[in-house]
Amino acid sequence: MQNGEELRDLAAQVVARALAAGATDAEAVVAEGDEFSVTVRMGEVETLEESGSRGIGLRVFRGKRSASASSSDLTEAGVAEMVAGAIALSAVTEEDAFAGLPEAQDLGQYQADLHLYFDDVYSLPGPERIALARRAEAAALAYDPRITNSQGGGFSATTGRRVLANSRGFLGEYRSSSCGLYAAPLATDESGAMQRDSWSSSARRLGDLEQPEAIGQEAARRALRKLGARKVPTQQVPIVFAPEVARSLLGHLFEAASGDSIWRSASFLAGKLGAQVAAPGITVIDDHRMLLPTGVGGFGSSPFDGEGLASRRNVLVAQGVLQSYLLNTYTARKLGMRSTANATRGLSGAPGIGPGNLYLEPGTLTPEEILKDVPRGLYVTSLMGFGANMVTGDYSRGASGLWIENGELTYAVEEVTIAGNLATMLPNITAIGNDLVFRSSVAAPTLRVDGMTVAGA
Secondary structure, three states: OOOHHHHHHHHHHHHHHHHHOOOOEEEEEEEEEEEEEEEEEOOEEEEEEEEEEEEEEEEEEEOOEEEEEEEOOOOHHHHHHHHHHHHHHHOOOOOOOOOOOOOHHHEOOOOOOOOOOOHHHHOOOHHHHHHHHHHHHHHHHOOOOOEEEEEEEEEEEEEEEEEEEEOOOOEEEEEEEEEEEEEEEEEEOOOOOEEEOOEEEEEOOHHHOOOHHHHHHHHHHHHHOOOOOEOOOOEEEEEEEOHHHHHHHHHHHHHHHEHHHHHOOOOOOOOOOOOEOOOOOOOEEEEOOOEOOOOOEOOOOOOEOOOOEEOOEEEEEEOOEEOOOEOOHHHHHHHOOOOOOOEEOOOOOOOEEOOOEEEEOOOOEOHHHHHHOOOEEEEEEEEEOOOEOOOOOEEEEEEEEEEEEOOEEEEEEEEEEEEEEHHHHOOOEEEEEOOOOOOOOEEOOOEEEEEEEEEOO
């Protein structure tokens, strides 16, 4: 990897070259990184990959016309070709009155250390990385005689550096790291029917990963509880979403509140600012500069967004009331509003919109207390498909989990569909767990939603 100074110089030089070639404004992003991953199956290494990458992207403006180009060739000739290509494309694109970089006074970056990078992610020798994956899988296989096979265990590590520069005076850079460990065992019952499940741990620094044995054992426990799964009759019952699937509801909420959906009037939340859209106990935060309880930066933390605006904390929903849409500069201009610093930026194309650390604030109930209050219902542990319509709010997804009877988890359920409408599901969240844990950049505790339909046998 090159050092930060070299990449900062490269980004600034590319912006200057674009201006000299005729651009009225320009923005460059340079990214590089290293990746390692290993997968083992039944104790043997199945895949082993290690790679490095570098790339640069350029977005240019000529008045209200814009175009972008990118390249993995950072030589003088490669950069010159990329700049010329972007300039040529900008001459043939249509004008867009809302196109352009953020205003100079809006640019900036969060100054405190977000603790996004740790050297220990790459500190282990290769054989020890492989050993972690083997330990996770071995713990799953040893957990119970009914764990008879495995789809593998794996370890991964990544590090990266990102630089953003534009012609309005912004120049920012940060490094990041992450690592992960998982196991995916197969369980077999007395009839030979098989079930698969998995468990994983992710962290910014190696020392924060769960122990391989704990990961393997949890994966095995989850696979075993799915044995004997059956359908249930179609009925309307409370649905309890486990944390690992409850976070998908936040993903749908984010999509519905995204500026791209709002200005196109393609969201059931269009025109709902200031309205009660969820239960009074629901507060959803999108925090781009959050630190986890371990003192490291959240998985979605960064000092600036994809356009060079300082990271911030946005309240999306407060006590059920929609407080904000989530916007980049373009969608903010479309709606006559201000960006919420939610721009995301790859090496090519225009900025998109993405979350930082998106989470639903926890309640006071334990998961056990939530289940205890459900006479009959479904505890959902897995969702399939993408059956959520942001325009109408209609929601229908394949699901599996455990049946709740008199407040207790009983038998496994599979091959059912859960259905409702997000516009009524959010207000019908009747219980919120206290078990919020960040395993990714989107997190939610256990949630109970009333009024949904389980479609089964």
